[in-house]
Amino acid sequence: MRERWFWLCVSLCTAASVHLAYVLFAPGLELGERIAAFRDRTGSNVLALVDGDPLFAGGSDPSLLQAACLYDLGGGPVRLHAAIPDSYWSLEVYSAKGVSLYNLNDRQARAEAVDVVLRRRDGAADPEDAAAAGAIVVDSPSDHGLVVMRAKAVDQGAREEVRAVMARTTCGPDRGA
Amino acid sequence: MNTYVKLALSLMVGAAAGLVSAQYMVSGAAGGFSHRQGEWISWPSTGRPDVDPYTQAHFLLAGEIPAHFSEVTTFRADRDAAGAGLDGSCTYRLEIETPRARWWSLAAVPDSGRRAAPGLPVVSGATVHDADGRLVVLVSADPQPHNWLRLADGGDFALVLRLYDADPAYRNTLVAAPLPAVARGECR
16 A cells, blocks of 8 residues: 555656646747747847748737847847837847846837847946937846837738838847947 | 556656646646636736746747737637637638727637648728628638638638737736627538
């Protein structure tokens, strides 16, 4: 009888370990693979339109046009200069684990363009310099992450217009305003 | 029975149980991380900085990077009002009551496991009301009048309704969002 309880405990402990490993680690591994593949295609600190890209293949709204920049803060802060189209638009900064760090939409921005400076949370760069220049400063807990911009673009004409506006968006090392 | 065999069996049974239970909870079938409203299901924790691990796993393992909770409130239906799965060979009728949101989109996506591309969604502002003032969307692989949500192929599918910049009460499930019933019509 005691032996049965022992093997039952072994099974339960194994079940708990596998359950937690699946829930806590599998999503990050899955996202990490997709991000790595995206980096191979586009590079880091570069803006890319991601229409139909496998990075966003699952669950993307077809009525949105999306652009993304994989940021790498290893060389210092990264600046995103985002041009905002007339339609609905949002910008979101994600950690490397896919957790939202910051978001902004066109109504909140109330401008035709915004500057966002990404820096390490424990970085030495002075955020007041960037903020004083009118940029939004976002702290990242790690060197790597993702910035995604989404804009409403329902038909082909709208997509062309939004694409033209997004083409004026840049993402790269911060060299000041 | 040999001790090593017992160990191997215990580990295999445990691993299988752990994997099945994890997938079951990540799917939203249990655990209280999802919220069901009729045939529609939502994940209130989606896109929050303090998102729970099951919600995060649900979306990331499905290949999605969810938007911030304040931007998009998403509802998904993979069955009709009678509880049957959504069949691409049938026509479905949804009567949309305008939600409190800046805009919305309704898309049909292939059921999980299929890689067919989704068709063009129906989007608020690009819809027409009928003579009675109702906004009716017909979901079908065959051409339909007025607001037609075209199915890409005849396979099983799910409907995804996204509310952009919606009333916070919807995503907090404090107020039931006006979600349409998915009524099955004729099938081929």
